[in-house]
Amino acid sequence: MLEQPMLDVQATYVPSVIYRPILPSDLDVLEQMHVKLFPIRYEREFFLNVVNGHGIVSWAAVDIGLHSQSDELIGFVTTRVIAAHDSEIEDLLTSDASRKDATLVYILTLGVVERYRNHGIAGSLVREVTKYASSMTNCRAVYLHVIAYNQPAINFYQKMQFKLVRKLHKFYYIKGRHYDAYLFVYYVNGGRSPCSPLDILSTAATYIKGLLKLLATKLWKKAEKKSPRWSKCKESSTLLLTQNKRIIGSDNTICQCV
Numbered sequence: 693m694l695e696q697p698m699l700d701v702q703a704t705y706v707p708s709v710i711y712r713p714i715l716p717s718d719l720d721v722l723e724q725m726h727v728k729l730f731p732i733r734y735e736r737e738f739f740l741n742v743v744n745g746h747g748i749v750s751w752a753a754v755d756i757g758l759h760s761q762s763d764e765l766i767g768f769v770t771t772r773v774i775a776a777h778d779s780e781i782e783d784l785l786t787s788d789a790s791r792k793d794a795t796l797v798y799i800l801t802l803g804v805v806e807r808y809r810n811h812g813i814a815g816s817l818v819r820e821v822t823k824y825a826s827s828m829t830n831c832r833a834v835y836l837h838v839i840a841y842n843q844p845a846i847n848f849y850q851k852m853q854f855k856l857v858r859k860l861h862k863f864y865y866i867k868g869r870h871y872d873a874y875l876f877v878y879y880v881n882g883g884r885s886p887c888s889p890l891d892i893l894s895t896a897a898t899y900i901k902g903l904l905k906l907l908a909t910k911l912w913k914k915a916e917k918k919s920p921r922w923s924k925c926k927e928s929s930t931l932l933l934t935q936n937k938r939i940i941g942s943d944n945t946i947c948q949c950v
Contacts, residue, residue, distance in 0.1 A: 707766065707808060708757035711820055714750040714768060716743045721765045729803040731866050742770050749773065749797075751820045753804065753813045767804040769817040771797050771824075773831075781835055784857055784877060784885050794883075797825040799836035818852050825880045832883025839864055840872035854878045857885065 714722060723739045742748050753767030776782055776794035785794070799821060804813050825831045837860070838845045850856065854876040863873035879885070 706757075707755040707811060707813075709766070709811070709813060709816070710754050710756055711751050711816060712754060713745070714743055714752045714765075714770070718752060718765050718768075719743045722768060725765070725768065725803055725805065726801065730801065732864075734801075747772060748800070749824065751817055753808075753817055755808070766808045767813045767817055769802045769821055770800040771821055771834075772800055773828075774798050776832060779835075781833070781857075781875070781877060785832055786884055793830050795828060795831045797821060797831060797834045799834065802836075814848065815852060822878055822880065825878075829881060831881055833880060834878040836876050837863065837873045838876060840874060846874060849876045852878070855885075 719739055722742065723734075723736075726734055726739070740746070742750050748770055749772070750768060750770045752765055755764045755766045774796050775792075776785060776796050777792060779796050779798070781796065799818075802814065802817060804817075822834055825834045834854075836849070836854075838849065840859070846856070855878070856874055857877050858875040860873045860875060862870035864871040877885070
């Protein structure tokens with residue numbers, strides 16, 4: 693996935709935006725927007741799959757304000773649902789999250805027309821994706837890639853609470869050059885990384901509990917070896933003081949500690 697900066701353009705016009713699925717009538721505009729926004733060229737088949745919903749779930753941001761064309765497409769996000777065990781981030785999920793029926797949502801492309809940026813549209817599109825992922829009980833995360841030089845996009849996803857989990861060297865090959873990428877993940881429905889703070893605390897607690905149990909067992913065995921099993925009283929009127937405990941003995945009686 694490749695994202696464009698969604699920031700740094702001032703606008704006085706406040707659009708009236710609604711969000712809906714991308715439709716076949718959006719085909720030409722959607723393709724033009726991808727050509728303008730991304731350095732990667734997408735095949736025509738990709739756009740046909742998007743507008744017809746063939747394996748791709750998408751959302752369109754549409755301006756219905758008075759100063760826009762009727763139902764004008766101004767932003768989009770395209771996604772694909774992937775089985776967790778077939779994904780590249782299976783190792784970043786707990787064993788529960790990587791079971792056979794677990795799924796993930798991968799963000800393919802996200803973009804907003806330049807003059808409509810800084811109105812929270814990109815954030816709203818991403819929230820549509822995370823809400824959709826959360827609505828599927830077997831979905832455990834939303835993830836995506838960002839090219840390493842796209843600092844505005846990196847800042848954007850961090851602001852949206854995505855976690856930067858991995859750097860991928862030479863992930864993209866664009867116009868004869870290799871570029872690194874960052875992998876971002878947003879966990880849903882209890883999905884989490886095996887190295888999440890919760891798992892680290894749980895592992896530490898289990899380790900400490902086992903250590904204390906082992907130490908207690910050793911101390912108990914050591915004390916048992918040093919202490920006599922039973923105290924016998926030899927004389928009937930003897931008073932013994934041992935470690936502030938008074939032991940009184942008499943013939944044919946058991947010693948009582950008071």
